[in-house]
Amino acid sequence: MFVASFPASVSRCVSHLSEMLEESVGLGAVTVLGVLEQAYFSLQVIYARRKYSVSPPSTAGPPEFERIFRAQANCSEYFPIFITMLWTAGLFLSPGVSSVCGLLYLYGRLLYFWGYSESAHRRLAPLYFSAQVLWVLIGFSSLGVFLTFCRVYLKVDVLLELWTA
Amino acid sequence: MFVASFPASVSRCVSHLSEMLEESVGLGAVTVLGVLEQAYFSLQVIYARRKYSVSPPSTAGPPEFERIFRAQANCSEYFPIFITMLWTAGLFLSPGVSSVCGLLYLYGRLLYFWGYSESAHRRLAPLYFSAQVLWVLIGFSSLGVFLTFCRVYLKVDVLLELWTA
Amino acid sequence: MFVASFPASVSRCVSHLSEMLEESVGLGAVTVLGVLEQAYFSLQVIYARRKYSVSPPSTAGPPEFERIFRAQANCSEYFPIFITMLWTAGLFLSPGVSSVCGLLYLYGRLLYFWGYSESAHRRLAPLYFSAQVLWVLIGFSSLGVFLTFCRVYLKVDVLLELWTA
Ligand SMILES: N[C@@H](CCC(=O)N[C@@H](CS)C(=O)NCC(=O)O)C(=O)O
Ligand SMILES: N[C@@H](CCC(=O)N[C@@H](CS)C(=O)NCC(=O)O)C(=O)O
Ligand SMILES: N[C@@H](CCC(=O)N[C@@H](CS)C(=O)NCC(=O)O)C(=O)O
Numbered sequence: 001m002f003v004a005s006f007p008a009s010v011s012r013c014v015s016h017l018s019e020m021l022e023e024s025v026g027l028g029a030v031t032v033l034g035v036l037e038q039a040y041f042s043l044q045v046i047y048a049r050r051k052y053s054v055s056p057p058s059t060a061g062p063p064e065f066e067r068i069f070r071a072q073a074n075c076s077e078y079f080p081i082f083i084t085m086l087w088t089a090g091l092f093l094s095p096g097v098s099s100v101c102g103l104l105y106l107y108g109r110l111l112y113f114w115g116y117s118e119s120a121h122r123r124l125a126p127l128y129f130s131a132q133v134l135w136v137l138i139g140f141s142s143l144g145v146f147l148t149f150c151r152v153y154l155k156v157d158v159l160l161e162l163w164t165a
Numbered sequence: 166m167f168v169a170s171f172p173a174s175v176s177r178c179v180s181h182l183s184e185m186l187e188e189s190v191g192l193g194a195v196t197v198l199g200v201l202e203q204a205y206f207s208l209q210v211i212y213a214r215r216k217y218s219v220s221p222p223s224t225a226g227p228p229e230f231e232r233i234f235r236a237q238a239n240c241s242e243y244f245p246i247f248i249t250m251l252w253t254a255g256l257f258l259s260p261g262v263s264s265v266c267g268l269l270y271l272y273g274r275l276l277y278f279w280g281y282s283e284s285a286h287r288r289l290a291p292l293y294f295s296a297q298v299l300w301v302l303i304g305f306s307s308l309g310v311f312l313t314f315c316r317v318y319l320k321v322d323v324l325l326e327l328w329t330a
Numbered sequence: 331m332f333v334a335s336f337p338a339s340v341s342r343c344v345s346h347l348s349e350m351l352e353e354s355v356g357l358g359a360v361t362v363l364g365v366l367e368q369a370y371f372s373l374q375v376i377y378a379r380r381k382y383s384v385s386p387p388s389t390a391g392p393p394e395f396e397r398i399f400r401a402q403a404n405c406s407e408y409f410p411i412f413i414t415m416l417w418t419a420g421l422f423l424s425p426g427v428s429s430v431c432g433l434l435y436l437y438g439r440l441l442y443f444w445g446y447s448e449s450a451h452r453r454l455a456p457l458y459f460s461a462q463v464l465w466v467l468i469g470f471s472s473l474g475v476f477l478t479f480c481r482v483y484l485k486v487d488v489l490l491e492l493w494t495a
Contacts, residue, residue, distance in 0.1 A: 231388075232387045235386060235387040236387075242403075242406045245409055245410040245413065246365050246368055246369075249361055249364075249413055250362075250365060253358055253361055253362065256358075257355075257358055281386075281387075285385060285386050285387060288386070303362065303366070303369070306361075306365075307362050309358070310355060310358040310359050310362055313358070314355050314359070317352040317355055318355075
């Protein structure tokens with residue numbers, strides 16, 4: 001009797017939400033890791049300010065300092081974009097796939113920071129890598145939003161249609 | 166029997182959440198669009214670096230370059246504020262209204278970037294426009310948080326009270 | 331009969347989610363406050379640009395201007411990190427504790443901005459304070475993600491185990 005009365009849509013919604021919460025643990029872990037990475041970059045700038053005697057508010061100094069300063073600035077600039085796409089792809093498409101991409105992105109950014117600290121040229125390879133991973137996350141986010149739109153407004157489950165076609 | 170036993174508050178909560186998820190598709194779409202706009206701005210800086218031969222880590226160059234560089238930097242600085250208000254207004258007040266404001270903001274920022282690239286003066290009109298839209302989003306966010314606070318802690322549905330007054 | 335048929339896990343999930351929504355009002359309020367603070371910082375830079383005649387796209391000027399400019403830039407750089415940790419600690423651990431930390435952080439950042447505007451040295455004490463609060467939020471976020479991971483994947487409620495040990 002209960003099963004018959006309980007609207008299927010509500011039940012599906014609830015279990016979907018409960019799953020969402022459970023699976024978003026991975027997104028939370030990658031988020032914390034990303035913040036720790038940013039904290040590491042900031043500390044490197046503080047050490048470099050001491051080493052090369054570049055006192056705030058100045059940001060100009062020897063090229064060694066400026067590369068470290070710009071590496072952190074560039075990573076900070078992309079951090080909100082990264083977090084936004086991590087969670088959009090994670091909530092609208094797949095938390096697991098999104099978390100794995102997130103780890104790859106953070107790894108690429110670490111190599112970018114280390115490379116840029118050594119020479120401007122060494123920033124390029126990891127920059128291309130992390131940019132590609134970010135494009136994948138943007139693609140997953142777009143796909144997730146599109147599929148959710150189709151399900152909610154057009155009542156079409158595109159993946160199911162493709163599968164059974 | 167089921168209907169009587171099932172607590173109304175839970176049922177309201179669930180349907181509210183299910184609606185929230187469905188309607189947040191618009192917020193997700195505006196978010197992806199905002200990230201694509203930021204990616205476009207970044208690419209313009211990369212092209213300008215090549216055109217005016219401003220190699221990283223340097224950020225100083227001819228005024229043409231510096232305007233493009235600063236236009237992207239300014240938009241990046243406001244991007245997290247924008248995303249934060251888009252979702253706060255969207256989740257606590259109305260996803261639809263918030264998404265429309267989001268589109269207007271992104272349009273304003275595109276005009277800002279193009280205007281600033283041409284001359285410092287041409288950045289002003291679109292800056293005022295996008296700032297106004299952002300203030301509207303901040304107002305909606307505040308209102309949404311205030312109304313939710315009244316509903317949850319004071320058990321008063323302010324809008325309903327006003328309506329039936 | 332209803333009570334017996336209704337799966338306990340679903341019921342727990344729903345009430346947990348409903349609580350989450352209700353308690354996240356505090357997180358929303360701190361978020362709006364943080365955005366208002368950032369808007370205040372931006373306006374100070376605009377006033378300083380007029381006062382010291384530093385027209386965009388230039389960012390170089392007298393030390394008084396550069397300190398205000400850098401104070402706002404530094405707060406903007408940390409804003410996404412702050413918002414991310416506020417919500418991660420709030421959703422995975424405790425919205426109340428996280429909101430209180432958020433208020434302390436925003437207070438520290440206000441003192442940082444005012445101190446930095448006066449002299450580079452006066453930025454230090456509030457910087458240490460706000461950095462400590464941010465580390466507390468990072469700690470709470472990590473703990474929240476860890477406890478949720480244990481509950482979801484290892485089916486162990488660590489806090490309950492410790493309590494009843
Ligand atoms: N972007 C920052 C990253 C590191 C940081 O947060 N530094 C602290 C302590 S030296 C600060 O107050 N920086 C001043 C500033 O950013 O202008 C910097 O350039 O220093
Ligand atoms: N703010 C960046 C925007 C574009 C970007 O991400 N550029 C890449 C490739 S040129 C980079 O590594 N920039 C170095 C830097 O930001 O210092 C810039 O000034 O270049
Ligand atoms: N970082 C900004 C903060 C204030 C702001 O948003 N200013 C507006 C009006 S003066 C602007 O267009 N700034 C140009 C820029 O950031 O290059 C600044 O340096 O001006």
